[in-house]
Amino acid sequence: EPEVTQTPSHQVTQMGQEVILRCVPISNHLYFYWYRQILGQKVEFLVSFYNNEISEKSEIFDDQFSVERPDGSNFTLKIRSTKLEDSAMYFCAIRIAGGTDTQYFGPGTRLTVL
Amino acid sequence: GESVGLHLPTLSVQEGDNSIINCAYSNSASDYFIWYKQESGKGPQFIIDIRSNMDKRQGQRVTVLLNKTVKHLSLQIAATQPGDSAVYFCAENNNAGGTSYGKLTFGQGTILTVHP
Secondary structure, eight states: OOEEEEEEEEEOOTTTEEEEEEEEEEESSSSEEEEEETTOOOOOOHHHEEETEEEEEEEEEEETTEOOOTTOOOOEEEEESSOGGGGGEEEEEOOTTSSOOOEEEEOEEEEEOO | OOOEESSSSSEEEEEOOEEEEEEEEEOTTOOEEEEEETTTTTTOOEEEEEETTEEEEESSEEEEETTTTTTTTEEEESHHHHHGGGEEEEEEEOOOGGSSSSSEOOOOOOOEEOOO
């Protein structure tokens, strides 16, 4: 199973501040994903990223969100102006190049917006 | 629209028993299904998957059954152990026509508690 790490494990920020969440997959991969999980709720899809561009995004992924892979390794999710309702666990997932459709998830970043 | 849901939110079993966790889906075009296990404070961990051209798939101590007629998915865990205690999510993907890049739609989750 491919390893996916995420940093930070916990981020506390003030409402209106920008945050950047990072994902570092340790293998060759093809697709990247961000999901979020509000406490006690199900996991929700945010965005998929393929060939250095967004391939699909959900209604949650509005103009306040952006993703990029700046150095060919780290995959980042930026929230420009955080809102209270952005508080959640954010999970990165990857799908291996030449493999199955299985998505492997990272340990998540807990974002708390005050 | 796409939706995936679970019949039972909680399941409590004794160690050594077999567990069955159920999931219903509404999108008949879904062609790929996955079960994930999520322990407290951790990310979803892949358990087993199945494609829509199959009815059954077995792994180590786990079996996934797919009934496309009634749009039902189940996860069977044999000889359940305390370490199996977690929240279990089913998820589905519809890549019909190549319009999806792997977006997973998750169900609400079932809490499995295994008593020693």
